[in-house]
Amino acid sequence: MRKFLCAVILLVLCASGIAESPKEVISKTVLLEDSEEQAKRVGALSGANPEELIALLNKWKEGGIFIVENADGTKVAVTLDEDKDAEDKQTARRLDTGAVFGRVVAADITTAETDSTLRLAMKSVLDLAELSSPDLKRRLQAIETMGSEQDPERLPALLAWQAKETHSRAKRAIQEAIALIQLKDESDDVKIAACKTLGELGSIPSQDFLKTTAKEANEAGKAALVTAANGALKDIAGHVTFVNTAGTAFRGLSLGSILLVVAIGLAITFGLMGVINMAHGEMIAIGAYTTYVVQCVFGPGLELSPFGINIKLPGMNATDWLYDSYFIIALPLSFLAAALGGLALERGIIRFLYRRPLESLLATWGVSLVLQQLFRLTFGANNVQVSSPSWLSGNWTVNDVLFGWNRVFVIVFAIAIVWGVTMLLKKTPLGLLIRAVMQNRQMAACMGVRTERVNMLTFALGSGLAGLAGAFISQIGNVGPSLGQLYIVDSFMTVVVGGVGNIIGTVISALGIGLLDQSLQQILGNPVLGKILVLAGIILFLQWKPAGLFVTKSRSLES
Amino acid sequence: MNKRTKIELAIVAVIAVILIFVLPALNASGAVSNFTINVWGKYLCYAILAISVDLLWGYTGLLSLGQALFFALGGYMMGMHLMRMIGDLGQYKKPIPDFLVFLGWEQLPSFWVPFSSFAFSMLMVIVLPAIVATAFGYLAFRSRIKGVYFSILTQALTYGAALMFFRNDMLLGGNNGFTDFKFLLGADVRDAGTQRGLFIASAIVLIAVYGFCRWLTTTKFGLVQRAVRDSETRVLFSGxxxxxxxxxVFVVCSVIAGIAGALYVPQVGIINPSEMQPDKSLEIIVWVAVGGRGTLLGPVIGAVAINALKSWATRAYPDLWLIILGGLFILVVLFMPKGIVGLPAQIRGFFAKRKSTETPAAAQPSPTAP
Structure with a gap:
């Protein structure tokens, strides 16, 4: 019976021990004299709420916990508030309850000391606490730091956490960190195994450590280890090549998508209508500036003074999600603004020049000059700042390859636009009319198609798509008065290579040019040289296929 | 020779006398300022360039956006010679051009060596544009790239070349190009006498180019050339x-543009890659369109008129200059398809039409095929 009672009491004690908050445990532990016992108790704390634990232990380590005596001689652990008065007195609060103890002078009371045994215990608890942080980023960083410090004392904490970790990225990081620490192990076998793991993981940051290991092993004459380390380095180099290739492919794809979004509007106006719109670039700029204006309206407002006229747009001063949603509003508005611009251009100028394509090139160049200068006068000669909404500014890292959200978004968006345009051309009455007019204007007119109206709508559509492209470019590049000029040559090239009047051709040529451009950049290490080679490549390509990738077959002589 | 041609030749003869003899004499006596001579020398180079564009566009129907490239190439060849003539008077007091010293060169790169010779440089002014034009033209015309496609391709060529010249490792001065010229044929470039000499040279070349083009367009070759412009397919079918x-024609025009560039560089004292950007080519086309294409006097008038307007407008309304230029261009393309030279005929036609129909509604000029 006595035994049973004892067991019950022990159990209760244990239970209460577990139920005690870290604060209470520490406020008791601080008072103990024996550092071994203190270390034991601190060690037992692991598993408690990591945030609180980290804060408390760090405070203790840095000498932020003090010991004061009650009137009856019992000791109490306190912390001090930051409210020093003229007599250097501060408010002391009990660590366990938070109740005010009284006002004391910091210099007069005892600081809770820590010795090496205790600090070691604290460190392992802290490590584990960092590892168990619910925030993935913090966890990853803790793991990474531990790996790069190669401190064998941290191995137990990592091993302990490895079993509990569930997130795949963190798991991989732990494996990497453990292997890195094991590189410092006494036994060669462990080292060789660690090398192998690192090689298999393709761990890019471990290259320097592996090189050191190989060098040391070489000096010590351990052939097996040298082979293992070099093998791992080779594996990693292979992985680096893969990462670079994948990164290039991704960048090429996203560049191709931008080209595609820019060129698809052109493919419609130039390809389907045969109109050379040199002001297409400025339609892009209209879209980009519309995005800017919408952003300013959601933010602090905007003041413009073109030609001495003051225009003041009130701002909504929106924050958080409301501000982030400006882009959703900006997309349709960019389309509309550019489409209206295109409509005006078609009605005002281009409709007089359908029979003179070369002259439409010249007149629209005049328009482009005028528009550029208008942008400059309205928004200033410098680039304006368009900030990405937060949901577009992050990135994913998959297997060390970085995928920026904005670029992923552009790719997805390009797919959506191509799909939309194809559907519009193939499945809607307007699409039917557009194709009819494109194939044979006179015949279509004879059949009662109002070709004038179709021209107008087609041109507005093409320009609107350019405006959408502008909204995207504002998320990726600079927005300035000469934004359009950057893309105009490239987008004409894209359409010509793809074959005029063919959407699929434009898609293939845009992606091809984008990939080629980025690959050449990667290989030559020089963006300008890559671009020049791409231009030369296009000229040579047209030798092989003068009418582009996909030729619209026609019996007309002057096609 | 019909009456019109006679009148035109008489006008040209008068202009030639004024440019080659009267203006330089007035300048030497102090009646015309050095600044005026310098500015007009520049206009004359532009006029030569404009004639080359017109020979391509107005007479052959090839709208090339690459003429600025050939102009700049000629200019660069001249610039290389002028850079060599600086000798060791540069900032670094080294026998090689400053920017090469800056890039860490101790000796002259081998392709720079022959440019010490004036004769070689002048040869290159002609040969290099011709080589580039032959290579590009052969590729383009062989695969029957024409119309708008030709324009876009020449634009790409110019764009690519500009990108290349912007690079420092081309060893052609990168962004800054060549400047700070000192001597040409032993004479100080900035000296009023040298500038007058360059002005006279530009005037002589302009008149010579005009004469050459006038002769070329009256030959059988000129007839075929215009036939190509009006219907290439029929020309092909005729064998x-x-x-x-x-x-x-493309090669000849590139050479003319190169010579214009070579005369231009010592007069303005600088050449850099911004001269060969696609925009510049389009600007030349504006001159030709405004002056009147398909005539030989038109481009000259257009080049001088627009540049004079530019000099004035960039000072009087610096913000509005581009709007003026763009607007002018739109108006000319829409309402004056024959340019300044065609204006009298257009006005006559307008009144004649008005008289015969009595309907003012038909006031708009009918669009003519290019």
Whole structure:
């Protein structure tokens, strides 16, 4: 019976021990004299709420916990508030309850000391606490730091956490960190195994450590280890090549998508209508500036003074999600603004020049000059700042390859636009009319198609798509008065290579040019040289296929 | 020779006398300022360039956006010679151009060496544009790239070349190009006498180019050239190798543009890659369109008029200059398809039409095919 009672009491004690908050445990532990016992108790704390634990232990380590005596001689652990008065007195609060103890002078009371045994215990608890942080980023960083410090004392904490970790990225990081620490192990076998793991993981940051290991092993004459380390380095180099290739492919794809979004509007106006719109670039700029204006309206407002006229747009001063949603509003508005611009251009100028394509090139160049200068006068000669909404500014890292959200978004968006345009051309009455007019204007007119109206709508559509492209470019590049000029040559090239009047051709040529451009950049290490080679490549390509990738077959002589 | 041609030749003769003899004499006596001579020398180079564009566009129907490239190439060849003539008077007091010293060169790169010779440089002014034009033209015309496609391709060529010249490792001065010229044929470039000499040279070349083009367009070759412009397919069916005609004109025009560039550089004292950007080519086309294409006097008038307007407007309304230029261009393309030279005929036609129909509604000029 006595035994049973004892067991019950022990159990209760244990239970209460577990139920005690870290604060209470520490406020008791601080008072103990024996550092071994203190270390034991601190060690037992692991598993408690990591945030609180980290804060408390760090405070203790840095000498932020003090010991004061009650009137009856019992000791109490306190912390001090930051409210020093003229007599250097501060408010002391009990660590366990938070109740005010009284006002004391910091210099007069005892600081809770820590010795090496205790600090070691604290460190392992802290490590584990960092590892168990619910925030993935913090966890990853803790793991990474531990790996790069190669401190064998941290191995137990990592091993302990490895079993509990569930997130795949963190798991991989732990494996990497453990292997890195094991590189410092006494036994060669462990080292060789660690090398192998690192090689298999393709761990890019471990290259320097592996090189050191190989060098040391070489000096010590351990052939097996040298082979293992070099093998791992080779594996990693292979992985680096893969990462670079994948990164290039991704960048090429996203560049191709931008080209595609820019060129698809052109493919419609130039390809389907045969109109050379040199002001297409400025339609892009209209879209980009519309995005800017919408952003300013959601933010602090905007003041413009073109030609001495003051225009003041009130701002909504929106924050958080409301501000982030400006882009959703900006997309349709960019389309509309550019489409209206295109409509005006078609009605005002281009409709007089359908029979003179070369002259439409010249007149629209005049328009482009005028528009550029208008942008400059309205928004200033410098680039304006368009900030990405937060949901577009992050990135994913998959297997060390970085995928920026904005670029992923552009790719997805390009797919959506191509799909939309194809559907519009193939499945809607307007699409039917557009194709009819494109194939044979006179015949279509004879059949009662109002070709004038179709021209107008087609041109507005093409320009609107350019405006959408502008909204995207504002998320990726600079927005300035000469934004359009950057893309105009490239987008004409894209359409010509793809074959005029063919959407699929434009898609293939845009992606091809984008990939080629980025690959050449990667290989030559020089963006300008890559671009020049791409231009030369296009000229040579047209030798092989003068009418582009996909030729619209026609019996007309002057096609 | 009909009456019109006679009148035109008489006008040209008068202009030639004024440019080659009267203006330089007035300048030497102090009646015309050095600044005026310098500015007009520049206009004359532009006029030569404009004639070359017109020979391509107005007479052969090839709207090339690459003429600025050939102009700049000629300019660069001249610039290289002028850079060599600086000798060791540069900032670094080294026998090689400053920017090469800056890039860490101790000796002259081998391709720079022959440019010490004036004769070689002048040869290159002609040969280099011709080589580039032959290579590009052969490729383009062989695969029957024409119309708008030709324009876009020449634009790409110019764009690519500009990108290349912007690079420092081309060893052609990168962004800054060449400047700070000192001597040309032993004379100080900035000296009023040298500038007058360059002005006279530009005037002589302009008149010579005009004469050459006038002669070329009256030959059988000129007839085929215009036939290609009006209907290339018919020319092909008649058994002419249209591509060869086009290639020849393209090369000739590139050489003319190169010579204009070579005369231009010592007069303005600088050449850099911004001279060969696609925009510049389009600007030349504006001159020709405004002056009147398909005539030989038109481009000259257009080049001088627009540049004079530019000099004035960039000072008087610096913000509005581009709007003026763009607007002018739109108006000319829409309402004056024959340019300034065609204006009297257009006005006559307008009144004649008005008289015959009595309907003012038909006031708009009818669009004519290019």
């Amino acid at each position: 002419y190798a249209a591509a060869n005609y086009k290639l020849f």
